Amino acid sequence: MTTATDAAGQAPAPGPAETRTPILRARRLVKTFGRVVGLDGVSLELYPGEVLAIIGDNGAGKSTLIKCLTGAEIPDEGELFLDEKPVHFKRPQDARAAGIETVYQNLAVSPALDVAANLFLGREERKRGILGSVFRVVDQKGMREKARNELKALGISTLQDVTVPVENLSGGQRQAVAVARAAAFGSKVVVLDEPTAALGVRESNQVLELIRNLRDRGIPVILISHNMPHVFDVADRIHIQRLGKRAATITPESHTMTDAVAIMTGALRA
């Protein structure tokens, strides 16, 4: 177990998934909301250098699943392993500290703060010297500069001005802010919950390109999407969620889109 962890960082080694060590592994997660069962014993494995898509009908438990993986919800039961070591994320910042960045479905941006402030929200950088260390003054100029560079590096052109409040942005631009934040800071795993839902064709393609870039940099991605062509385009494996359970895990090679939809809706048993 311990010997495999080193290699797990880089090697996007192709081949049968089962022989590799997952970076992130969830075992039999259960999450209930009062009488509603959000997750009913769901397991999931995320391997190094892969894009894992999660698909499923509305209310199938996709968002709940990734929330349990990223500390936004605490599962009632089940275990979580990062590099095969058990982890217990109690808050989103625990998962963040472990290198897992997430774009939640509701985006989690603060409308009144500007783009740069949102990118650095919760991890503001301070000025150097006594102003920063004693008086805790944030380095606004530096963060804005970095925000500009990061957006440029990510190829996000729709956000020209990092000093506009996020509430003045369109839905798609807000989404770009959230995606940029995750992509810029994710060092181990990036999780995206419907990142293209409000985006136009060009912007969607940019996000897909971004996902491939992350994978090429060795950072595995979990992608939730209702868009089958996107999923089949970018995913290495597809986790199908149905009624709070994992119905199957397939690959774009092994199954067609029609098969995937059939499993999703219960018409086909995997």
Add this chain to the structure above:
Amino acid sequence: MTQQTTEPPTSALDLAEEFLDRTTPLSRIRNTLHRYPAVSPAIVLVLAVIVFGLLNDRFLNPANLSLITQQVAVVGTLAVAQTLIILTAGIDLSVGAVMVLSSMVMAQTSVQLGLPGVLAIFLGLVVGLAAGAFNGFLVTRLKLPPFIVTLGTLSIFVALTLLYSGGATVRGAEMPELLTAMGATFNIGGVNFTVGVLMMLLLYVVVALILGKTAWGRHVYAVGDDPEAARLAGISVNRVLMSVYLAAGAILALGAWIQIGRTNAASPNAGAELNLDSITAVVIGGTSLFGGRGTVWGTLLGALIVGVFRNGLSLAGLDVLWQTFAVGVLIIVAVSVDQWIRKVRK
């Protein structure tokens, strides 16, 4: 707040709306006010000063201006605490009661127990912090709405004040000098200012810097804006809220000190109007009752407006009830304007 629009904003209707949005003068005013929330209170303040100055030539007398600043010093200080809490989408109905309780503790411990001034003020500060911690605990741990919490603690603190003080006023002459030091005056350009006024201004500068320049300040805004988004972004929402209530408690203790200097006494019945006035100052100052929007500089303008109205109306010879009436009108108008401004992006 963070909902995404599911349609791309390219339909002809959207474009038309956006076009209209840019061109009607009213919308342009609205956009400006949205961007610079301190503009409208500044205009109101200037107009009020002009009108009251024309109505009564004594209004602009140095002595009267000095009086206004002194009256504003206490409300203005409480309003800083109120601003912090309202920025987190809360409200504090107990600010006046906490201030009075703290001032009674300062006065009584020095006069009856014979404690030195520094120690008495320190104990007053402890009381302010304890009151803030109690409010904060109820809001963050028991998850009660701040309105309900502080409605309850308002009664509790008022009762504690009367029980503790026996209802008796302590005169400034009996207290150590340090306790009444905030009432000392100095002269700038013919106008007398008190140390209390200076302290209040200093408080505004410090809090404005903290809100604007530190991560904590940004987190206060983020928590008030959308607590769930703040939590998901990795901010400890409860810790931020608790720190805000503690900071408010400390500021209220400062307010207590200033109040003793201003009235040269500590009275358990002081400050009945201070609660409403502090909320009015914050709201007139452009801070949104829904949280996440506003500045302390707006609040300072708001506190000045309240002070100018109260003073101007009484100089005009109107009954004190008309002052209360005017404050009521101000608050309703201010909230309506805020609602209208917030429609900029919906």
